[in-house]
Amino acid sequence: MSVASIEKNLIERWERHRIRHAHKHAPVKNVNEAADQSMSFGERASDAFAATMGSWTFIIAQSVLLVFWVALNVTAWMLHWDPYPFILLNLALSLEAAYAAPIIMMSQNRQADKDRLAAEEDYRVNMKAEEELKEVMHHLEQQDELMLDILRRLEDQHEVLLTRLGDGLANSSA
Numbered sequence: 420m421s422v423a424s425i426e427k428n429l430i431e432r433w434e435r436h437r438i439r440h441a442h443k444h445a446p447v448k449n450v451n452e453a454a455d456q457s458m459s460f461g462e463r464a465s466d467a468f469a470a471t472m473g474s475w476t477f478i479i480a481q482s483v484l485l486v487f488w489v490a491l492n493v494t495a496w497m498l499h500w501d502p503y504p505f506i507l508l509n510l511a512l513s514l515e516a517a518y519a520a521p522i523i524m525m526s527q528n529r530q531a532d533k534d535r536l537a538a539e540e541d542y543r544v545n546m547k548a549e550e551e552l553k554e555v556m557h558h559l560e561q562q563d564e565l566m567l568d569i570l571r572r573l574e575d576q577h578e579v580l581l582t583r584l585g586d587g588l589a590n591s592s593a
Contacts, residue, residue: 447544450537462529469526472519 458466471477488508492501501507 448540450533450540454533454536462525465522465526466529468519469523472523
């Protein structure tokens with residue numbers, strides 16, 4: 420068998436075993452964008468309300484308002500509209516808490532749904548990565564086999580060359 424035909428067979432064998440990468444899965448999606456696009460007005464409002472009530476700005480503003488309310492009613496600079504046990508203030512704060520808690524819970528439930536979607540997407544991405552890694556490992560194993568095949572062929576050719584060289588030296592010395 421000639422060297423050219425061996426090389427041609429080797430090239431054809433490489434072409435047959437060559438792995439071409441193909442994506443067999445859907446592209447990764449941004450869960451935040453998908454969730455934001457599907458939000459209703461009520462969901463947006465509850466998120467904005469929860470973000471406002473969970474901020475230092477709200478805590479400071481409410482604290483200033485409460486101190487001002489108590490100071491005005493204790494010092495009597497103006498008419499006492501809510502004397503010392505501050506019943507009206509307690510009513511206002513109770514109403515605020517009664518409405519704030521369910522609205523904040525709606526926002527938290529929506530966030531939990533969003534987190535669940537994100538966890539599912541993370542799982543899908545991890546599965547895709549595992550698939551890709553398996554493909555890469557399979558490709559590397561095939562490359563190892565081809566490299567070993569090339570090494571064996573080179574060793575065979577080396578033996579042939581050494582034999583020819585040895586025969587040539589033996590014939591020239593005789």
